[in-house]
Amino acid sequence: MLIIGIAGGTGCGKTTVVNQIINELPTGKVTIISQDSYYKDTSHLTYEERTLINFDHPQSIDFDLLAEHLAILKKGQKIAQPIYSFVEHNRTSETIDTYPNKVVIVEGILVLTHPKIREMLDIKIYVHADNDERLIRRLKRDISERGRDMKEVLDRYQNTLKPMHQQFIEPTKEFADIIIPNNQYNNVAINIMKTIINERLN
């Protein structure tokens, strides 16, 4: 099993890169794990309390469960991947059965911050886009897809996104085997990734 980790700041294009990599493959050929699925269960908090969580700090992620799930997939068994709601700021009560494959991709802002997860990754990728570009993308995406308004995104950017990016995310670039520049769509990098993955699948 080849486990590829894809990190990078919010809005850099991780999800888009993953979709570009797998879009020509038959469905289910590559296992996709999103770090967002592993936000800690915060059902004991009210909605108001959940809005105050720092979602860009490594402590917001249940890395133990993520590591356990990767280990189970490595053993060839399926996992029940949690499903996260950005609108509720919480895990839903649903999970999705996720099956092992020859290639597994784990993507998320913080996946390279955790030593145990890094150890489990065969290829570590960091997707880079400039801060202003990421903020513009995040604003547009969170308003259209995640039920946010401009004030929410900008307040969160100033209070947590920017400082957490500088403290925890950007420094993980040094752990990356490959850095993908993604201010523009980077078809060359996508094709290189596709070649690596196809070699494993064939």
Ligand SMILES: Nc1ncnc2c1ncn2[C@@H]1O[C@H](COP(=O)(O)OP(=O)(O)O)[C@@H](O)[C@H]1O
């Ligand atoms: N290279 C790119 N150029 C322009 N827009 C992009 C690019 N990559 C992604 N986007 C857009 O930016 C937004 C955030 O991308 P996404 O893949 O969700 O980022 P991430 O998963 O890193 O937070 C999406 O609306 C996506 O369509």
Ligand SMILES: Nc1ccn([C@@H]2O[C@H](COP(=O)(O)O)[C@@H](O)[C@H]2O)c(=O)n1
């Ligand atoms: N309830 C939540 C949980 C997380 N976020 C933000 O999501 C970002 C990570 O996801 P990307 O797809 O952008 O990589 C992270 O920056 C969190 O601030 C949120 O807004 N609400």
